[in-house]
Amino acid sequence: MSVTAVIGSQWGDEGKGKVVDYLAEQSDYVARFNGGNNAGHTVINEFGTFKIHLVPSGIFAKNTIGLIGGGVVIDPQVLIDEIEMLNKAGVGVDGRLFISPRSHLIMPYHKILDGLYEEAKGAGATGTTRRGIGPVFADKVSYNGIRWSDFTSDTFEKRLSVQVELKNKIIIALGGDEIKYSQVREQYREYYLKIKPYIKELFSLVQDGLKTNKNFLLEQAMGTFLDTDWGTYPFVTASTTIPSAASAGLGIPPKYINNVIGVTKAYTTRVGAGPLPTEITDTKSAVYEQFGEVAATTGRIRRVGWLDLEIVRTAVELSGTTELCLTKLDVLSGLDEIQVCVRYELSCDPVRYADLDSYGLEQIEPVYKTVAGWKEDISKAKSFDELPVNAKNYVRMIEEAAGIPVKWIGVGPERDATIRR
């Protein structure tokens, strides 16, 4: 039996979707345990190219069962569209995708409030995905949430009517448009009928799996530094993103998680506001262009920066990461020199990430080491030995800083563009 958590070591978008798709073949279960459809995980394989928001990225492996745990928040329309899209592509999710009745629903008022709060905060806005994530998790922990389990009785109607009344007061005060109870009720009852065949309490299934030596692959959403507690608060997301979240979000006791794969991009990206110590701010520079990415969920341009080893080291320590998967090494090809942040200094003294808040992180000086780049295209490389010496040195430098091995190296976005060491 193995329980492997795949955790992004930076600010999200490290390439978790690709890695989970690559590893899923050996897994009996692949599961999402946190976040919601703020996630956008890219998968490119024999079925096509997909941007997945809710269904686990390992669903393409035909003998693997997909689970969406109670820790996930769901926009029903997004889930329905995704299931339809996967079925159309020949992936066939029916009968092997199960959703916890404990998972909370993103309601229309959550999305409206997300937008209104962002507008109200002005320059201090978080830069959320505006998918209603903050407001739905706020309702969850303040006992105002609505779950799939509420639909089996008239609990849904009772809870919804209270919430619509309450939320309308806030929406109107903030200058938004009132929500109509009957419209929401009808729409969500329709959603429930479509999602009902997939809803199943996961407790026994997970417990039986653990007892019968099944393999679980746990797919984190967001990255370590978007974690509510350990991220760059308040520029974070509203869920716990470290492996322990799988315990509450899926019902897997922490002692069973025996592998933690840290997915680490060969440089750094971030979407939305908040500190990014190694940020490349010259948007006209060639390297900015080279690292450029478009966000999978919102289509925004991702901010980019050099690799930050203080961030990677902290992520490894925090999550008990056992091995790294380095993604996008191919993107560095062609650079004469590469900058890497090896540590932070504050007023000339060494300082650790964990000793700083977001304000402090804006004050630090990243200490860079310049390493030699390589010119060769590495996108067809199949083994570590085939990589140019400076690319090998780059990988070894990361291993040394992190204190754990780099077991996989991504050299392209497709599933097969992966070197296993």
Ligand code: GDP
């Ligand atoms: P996730 O949210 O962690 O799953 O990552 P995203 O899918 O949002 O962003 C990662 C981007 O990098 C996507 O466009 C992937 O197709 C792409 N990608 C992943 N691994 C590699 C790699 O090794 N090389 C290249 N060139 N692209 C990659």
Ligand code: IMO
């Ligand atoms: P994946 O799983 C990158 C960021 C948003 C914003 C902050 C809060 O694809 O790596 P939210 O909508 O969650 O309230 O926004 O978190 N964010 C992500 N950034 N990748 C993600 O997911 C993200 N999910 C949320 O940009 O800064």
Ligand code: MG
């Ligand atoms: Mg993403």
